[in-house]
Amino acid sequence: MTLKVGDEIPELVKHPTTRQLVQYAGAQGDFYEIHYDQDYARSVGLPGVILHGLLKASFLGQLVTDWLGDRGTLQAFEVSYRGVDQPGRPYRCRGKVTKVDGDQVELAVWGEDPDGNRTTLGSAAVVITG
Amino acid sequence: MGVAAPPVTATVEAGHLKRFAEAIGDPNPRWLSEAPPTFLVAIAPTSIHLEEAEEYGKGWLNGGNRFEYLEPVKVGDRITATGKVADAYEKTGSSGSLLFIIFETEYVNQHGRPVARLRGTAIRR
Numbered sequence: 001m002t003l004k005v006g007d008e009i010p011e012l013v014k015h016p017t018t019r020q021l022v023q024y025a026g027a028q029g030d031f032y033e034i035h036y037d038q039d040y041a042r043s044v045g046l047p048g049v050i051l052h053g054l055l056k057a058s059f060l061g062q063l064v065t066d067w068l069g070d071r072g073t074l075q076a077f078e079v080s081y082r083g084v085d086q087p088g089r090p091y092r093c094r095g096k097v098t099k100v101d102g103d104q105v106e107l108a109v110w111g112e113d114p115d116g117n118r119t120t121l122g123s124a125a126v127v128i129t130g
Numbered sequence: 131m132g133v134a135a136p137p138v139t140a141t142v143e144a145g146h147l148k149r150f151a152e153a154i155g156d157p158n159p160r161w162l163s164e165a166p167p168t169f170l171v172a173i174a175p176t177s178i179h180l181e182e183a184e185e186y187g188k189g190w191l192n193g194g195n196r197f198e199y200l201e202p203v204k205v206g207d208r209i210t211a212t213g214k215v216a217d218a219y220e221k222t223g224s225s226g227s228l229l230f231i232i233f234e235t236e237y238v239n240q241h242g243r244p245v246a247r248l249r250g251t252a253i254r255r
Binding site for chain 1: 146149150152153154156158160167171188189190191192193194195196197198199
């Protein structure tokens, strides 16, 4: 696999629903009401229920592991949440290569809302083995 | 600082992995036997309940997460998670004051080897 800085990796578009937030709340064990109770979410100043940050991180994790496959190993993965996202709006996950040093590769990854706002920014470090 | 939570030990169950992969919508068959990148948050709490912090502001937000992976986590592994509060500080921005709490969790497998570390930033607003 020949990689160079600036290469974009295949994007992944997710379509989160309120049902998925409830599913994720159960699977992770995070029952904070802002992720499924509209009235509660509005009472704390949010526009409505919002995606779990870690669900968006999971989407970006899938972006990276789908691209990497069995060609390497994920060593580090970091995400910073810069904005809230609501179910019912597609979430576009993208990434590009930012560093290649022998078999060590770093990626910038991000998630965009339909208005093009990058509401999650992150990075991943992988080692290419195959 | 240095507030620590009692360690939590849990076995990575096939059914839990399957439910987690379905919940994040990732159909990769690899996740039937191996933990996807964010799974470890599901086997132990990633934050410590801090009553003092809940008196601050009206809600929590997740500021960010950083995972470091040392070894794959597979079905049947018995993982012990040990978490602590690494730092806490206040910042004043355009929308008012925010309280930042940094949590760190280390995950160790049944062989006593660390498999992952997680650093999370919780924000009270």
